[in-house]
Amino acid sequence: MISNFDHVTVVVVDVDEAVAFFALLGFELDRSVVISGPAMEAYMGVPGIEADHITLVIPGSEPRQEVQLLHYRAPDVSVDAGSGFLARTGFNHVCFRVDDLDAAVAHLTAAGVELRNSPMDFHERKLVFLRGPSDVVVELAQWT
Numbered sequence: 001m002i003s004n005f006d007h008v009t010v011v012v013v014d015v016d017e018a019v020a021f022f023a024l025l026g027f028e029l030d031r032s033v034v035i036s037g038p039a040m041e042a043y044m045g046v047p048g049i050e051a052d053h054i055t056l057v058i059p060g061s062e063p064r065q066e067v068q069l070l071h072y073r074a075p076d077v078s079v080d081a082g083s084g085f086l087a088r089t090g091f092n093h094v095c096f097r098v099d100d101l102d103a104a105v106a107h108l109t110a111a112g113v114e115l116r117n118s119p120m121d122f123h124e125r126k127l128v129f130l131r132g133p134s135d136v137v138v139e140l141a142q143w144t
Helices: 015-024 038-044 101-110
Strands: 007-011 028-036 050-057 066-074 094-097 120-122 125-131 137-143
Touching: 015 050, 015 066, 028 038, 101 125, 101 137
Parallel strands: 007 066, 094 137
Antiparallel strands: 028 050, 050 066, 120 125, 125 137
């Protein structure tokens, strides 16, 4: 039934910070639009929605891989106090595969990205958690 992962959407407070973070991971801007109106209100279930919708892609990925950012203009959004806290139900984290975890960590930390833990080996992978935009947890995995 399902053929592959398509995208993950992250609601962010600071669009520029989020775009810069994902650019460090290799994502590039594909498109940016404002979503609003009755059709979007019905689809999203958010009355009065007006939001920047930014699509970031990994160039040349097959199948296509996207991170979509939402920045609400209206209505006011509540900050999820549980974002970044892994011991709860709901969204936990998103993980991206890398070829060389040590090189990726060096690149990201040099740019100011904060690691949430030290890299570890687990289930044939080398893994590390990053502190992402709006405190979303991002993991990197290198298959060994």
